[in-house]
């Protein structure tokens with residue numbers, strides 16, 4: 001049996017070694033206990049520091065270390081996809097390079113997966129969001145709450161990419177070829193029975209996070225548009241609603257003029273209504289545009305990543 005561990009790295013020079021050591025130490029007992037071999041697939045997502053050199057050096061020391069270097073930064077989703085495409089394992093794990101995902105959990109998750117044969121995936125969920133800015137965690141909770149209501153997929157609050165799953169599930173994820181990838185949603189979308197384990201929050205070992213608040217906001221919007229068409233439904237519904245209101249108002253003023261003979265006044269209200277409806281139209285067009293842009297990118301069918309170097 002082979003376990004492929006995918007580690008996306010973007011400017012993680014200081015983390016590569018500790019991460020490698022942590023994983024190597026934790027897969028060692030699995031070898032003697034279950035005869036499980038491991039391959040570590042580091043994906044360098046176009047780092048600007050010496051991450052690639054470090055990976056090259058590491059791969060010479062340990063034959064289990066495989067690496068892929070992207071020609072530029074394609075994003076964590078692309079890195080995961082590349083890792084999955086090259087992984088040969090019967091089981092596949094995904095873990096962050098910054099040690100915020102404790103490597104010791106890999107054996108815990110693997111044993112849980114073996115124990116319960118009905119499971120195809122064991123995912124880790126963060127116990128708490130302490131150490132995170134309040135606004136960020138509030139938005140995160142809001143996102144999970146919203147997603148569970150407006151899309152068919154069920155995403156667990158606090159769940160991420162830290163998980164281990166079977167070849168069967170990996171193949172299903174690979175069969176989804178879309179360009180705009182949103183892993184959290186993809187894992188839920190492909191289905192399969194998932195078991196959960198919890199892990200405590202840990203600080204980043206070295207370096208800093210690559211996710212600014214704005215980037216996260218954009219990412220969550222991506223998630224919403226990728227898995228729900230509710231925003232489109234809302235825009236058509238509000239269009240209908242405003243049509244209805246305007247018909248009622250027109251009738252009201254027409255009758256008023258006929259019965260009481262009052263001249264139609266109300267220049268300011270007119271301006272307000274025009275502005276409101278104009279704004280609404282732009283808003284709805286924007287939503288439509290978002291979906292159209294997604295379709296545009298998908299139809300281009302560009303590769304999800306480009307590799308400059310690898311030892312596969």
Ligand code: UDP
Pocket residue numbers: 007008009010011012045073074075076079095096097098100208209210211
């Ligand atoms: N990462 C990546 N490409 C990116 C951004 C991040 O491969 O464009 C990797 C990064 O090296 C790390 C993991 O994704 O291993 C999680 O990133 P980070 O720690 O910055 O996110 P956070 O833990 O703050 O959510």
Ligand code: MG
Pocket residue numbers: 096098100204209
């Ligand atoms: Mg991190």
